[in-house]
Amino acid sequence: ETGVTQSPTHLIKTRGQQVTLRCSSQSGHNTVSWYQQALGQGPQFIFQYYREEENGRGNFPPRFSGLQFPNYSSELNVNALELDDSALYLCASSEGTDSNQPQHFGDGTRLSIL
Amino acid sequence: GENVEQHPSTLSVQEGDSAVIKCTYSDSASNYFPWYKQELGKRPQLIIDIRSNVGEKKDQRIAVTLNKTAKHFSLHITETQPEDSAVYFCAAKRASGGSYIPTFGRGTSLIVHP
Numbered sequence: 001e002t003g004v005t006q007s008p009t010h011l012i013k014t015r016g017q018q019v020t021l022r023c024s025s026q027s028g029h030n031t032v033s034w035y036q037q038a039l040g041q042g043p044q045f046i047f048q049y050y051r052e053e054e055n056g057r058g059n060f061p062p063r064f065s066g067l068q069f070p071n072y073s074s075e076l077n078v079n080a081l082e083l084d085d086s087a088l089y090l091c092a093s094s095e096g097t098d099s100n101q102p103q104h105f106g107d108g109t110r111l112s113i114l
Numbered sequence: 115g116e117n118v119e120q121h122p123s124t125l126s127v128q129e130g131d132s133a134v135i136k137c138t139y140s141d142s143a144s145n146y147f148p149w150y151k152q153e154l155g156k157r158p159q160l161i162i163d164i165r166s167n168v169g170e171k172k173d174q175r176i177a178v179t180l181n182k183t184a185k186h187f188s189l190h191i192t193e194t195q196p197e198d199s200a201v202y203f204c205a206a207k208r209a210s211g212g213s214y215i216p217t218f219g220r221g222t223s224l225i226v227h228p
Contacts, residue, residue: 040221042221090157090158105157108157
C-alpha cells in the first residue's frame with residue numbers, strides 16, 4: 001500500500017504567475033482534499049474532490065481550482081499568485097466522503113511567492 | 115461557518131506529566147472530531163478521533179473527551195515522553211452541501227522536557 005505523495009516539495013514563484021501542484025492519493029482512496037497551511041496556523045480547507053468532481057469548497061477565491069483523475073492523482077492550480085499565497089499546501093486522501101473517514105496527508109508542497 | 119478555538123497555543127511539561135489540550139467549536143452540526151500530530155517539517159498524522167455519538171475514547175496513553183452540550187472536546191496525553199513533542203491540531207467536521215467540511219484549530223505546540 002503506497003501513501004500519499006506530493007510534488008514538488010518546494011517551489012518559488014513570483015506574483016502574478018500560475019502554479020500547479022500535484023498529489024498522488026493512497027491506493028483505493030477516491031476522495032482527495034487540499035489544504036493551505038500558513039506558518040504557525042492550522043490547515044485551511046480549500047476544496048474536496050470525489051470521483052473527479054468538486055463536492056465541497058472552503059472560503060477560497062475561484063483562482064484556486066483543481067482536478068482529480070481516474071488514477072486517483074489530483075492537481076491544485078492557483079492563478080494570479082499573490083504574496084499571501086505563500087504557504088505549505090497539503091493534500092489528504094480518504095476512502096470516501098463520509099465525515100468520519102480518516103484522512104491521510106501527504107508531506108506537502110512549500111510554495112514561496114516573491 | 116464553523117469556528118474552532120484551540121488552547122493553549124504552547125504547552126510545556128516535564129516527561130511523565132500529563133498534557134491536556136482543549137478545543138471549542140461553534141456549529142452544533144459538527145459530528146466528527148479528529149486530532150492530528152504534526153512534527154516539524156512533517157505531515158499531519160491522525161492520532162485519535164471521536165464521533166458525536168461518543169463521549170470518550172482512549173488509545174493507550176491518548177484519550178479524547180467530547181461534551182456536545184458545551185461544544186468542547188479535549189485531548190489528554192498521559193505519561194508524556196520527549197517524542198510526544200510536536201504541534202497538535204484539533205478539527206471539527208460538519209456537513210455542507212453533500213460533503214463534509216473540516217475546520218482546524220490553530221494548533222498547540224507541546225514541548226516535553228526530559
